[in-house]
Amino acid sequence: MKTLRIAMIGAGNIANTHLKAYQNIPEAKIAALCDIDPVRLEMTRQKFDIPTEHCYTDVDTMLAAEKELDAADVCVWNVNHAACTIAALRAGLHVICEKPMAYNAAEAEEMQREAKKAGKLLMIGFVLRFSRENAVVRDLIEGGALGEIYYSKATYLRRHGNPGGWFGNKALSGGGPVIDLGVHVIDQTRYLMGSPKPVSVYAMVSHRLGNRPEIKNSVGWRPVGSGDKDICNVEDFGTALIRYDNGAVTSLETSYDFNGESVSRKELYGTKGGISLAGKNPKLYTDVGGYLADTEISLDGIGGKGDSFDDMFTRELSHFVDCALNGTTCIATPEDGIWVMKILDAIYESGRLGHEVEIK
Ligand SMILES: NC(=O)c1ccc[n+]([C@@H]2O[C@H](COP(=O)([O-])OP(=O)(O)OC[C@H]3O[C@@H](n4cnc5c(N)ncnc54)[C@H](O)[C@@H]3O)[C@@H](O)[C@H]2O)c1
Structure with a gap:
């Protein structure tokens, strides 16, 4: 079975929902975790049993240190969506970024350009789809x-x-x-x-x-x-x-x-x-x-x-994993996000x- 090794960027509320959903997706493996807040990082690390040596308080440090990653899941404050997404794309990773795509349309367009340049998948977390x-x-x-x-x-x-x-x-x-x-x-x-x-x-x-x-x-x-x-x-x-x-x-x-x-x-x-x-x-x-x-x-x-919050996220993230691993056409694109x-x-x-x- 192919596996997608994912770095979770952000360890807050919705990152916890995503991490729970990935537990239902056999092809997904959480390989690293990052949050600028060391307290939230540690709480989430413990909850999902992520080894300390794969946990970071800085995105660039994580991307430089972790050589085995395939994808990143961006669950940070809106103002940091573009910076974290672009850093992950430049590191050669597929990315899913939570809604809204960015802080504004100009940043969203920059994210799309970087995804095209990297030749990587960029999916937007439009979970209601x-x-x-x-x-x-x-x-x-x-x-x-x-x-x-x-x-x-x-x-x-x-x-x-x-x-x-x-x-x-x-x-x-x-x-x-x-x-x-x-x-x-x-x-x-x-x-x-x-x-x-x-x-x-x-x-x-x-x-x-x-x-x-x-x-x-x-x-x-x-x-x-x-x-x-x-x-x-x-x-x-x-x-x-x-x-x-x-x-x-x-x-x-x-x-x-x-x-x-x-x-x-x-x-x-x-x-x-x-x-x-x-x-x-x-x-x-x-x-x-x-x-x-x-x-x-x-x-x-x-x-x-069912249609619980958790069920929708499992379906959304299964689609992300499927698109990244198998090249399935993504239904929540940067064009829509822009x-x-x-x-x-x-x-x-x-x-x-x-x-x-x-x-x-
Ligand atoms: N799809 C949905 O229904 C849904 C629901 C809630 C939130 N969201 C989205 O998820 C994102 C996060 O929201 P939340 O409720 O989890 O907020 P949160 O405050 O609970 O978590 C965000 C975390 O990101 C961390 N962070 C901020 N900048 C960072 C950076 N540069 N690098 C690493 N970590 C960083 C913060 O320290 C914090 O722990 C937002 O964009 C929000 O719009 C989506």
Whole structure:
């Protein structure tokens, strides 16, 4: 059996999810681990039983010392995605980089150039592409069930859910819910719409609520009172109309803090049918024999596994390992990552300027 020897760059929250997922992939071997924070490095090292001699607090030191690596998995703060990815590509490794692809579109384009120069795979961690509901809805769309899709809604709203730490610090994250949560639903709706080219964005980005450390009760996103010492200079809400070259439009709504209901939902509307994805069975709105009909589509028996967070990561990372080892065509490419970064950049610019911004 061929094995992919992987260096994990970052030993934080999502790196732990990735490491757990790799345990379900026999072809994946974690060969090295790196984090600038020695405490997190040691905690993760112990949890996944990675030998101390393969653990590092500096990416370049790791890449120079470890001669047997095939791939790297980049799970660090957004501001460091480009530097870590480029260092790994220059060391001759295949790379998967977490979402968002980079801090901005210019960095994302540089990453793509380096991947081409190195002749290595660069995959972007658009994990929602690997959900079962996504697979079923894509299949239905390819079969023509929706007709021409002319509108979609990309909604990812948290009532009170700024994760705090670096997520609230624009210098490290690049922004708040737009770049952190919006990225997921923008990518998924665009993917399901057949990856049209974005041409313009009209957005509103709001900094009115902050992270509200005065709120006494928690709604599941963080412990009560945490975050009060954090910097919070990112937006708390963003909305945008994203226009594509085929005339279709996506309406985005996303928040960390918002005086409304927490919702994660994607909706696609076409000439023959509409569909709603909300983390459970997709619902199809169409007409049958002259009658309006709403159908819930069961996901039972699809893809063999469930749709938990861990299941999606196992599917995503299995795809990465398969592409790297066997040359399988990757379904989450740098081109997609760049278009999404261009949309995100344009949302922030349109929010700042107060008018529509073109995307080229
Ligand atoms: N796909 C998803 O659903 C999902 C969910 C959460 C986070 N993420 C993404 O994963 C990334 C990490 O998020 P997280 O929640 O794990 O954050 P985290 O703070 O828990 O972990 C990030 C780790 O990266 C380390 N780090 C930063 N710069 C580094 C560098 N140059 N070299 C080595 N280590 C470095 C930090 O010390 C930290 O331990 C972010 O880009 C985030 O957007 C994706």
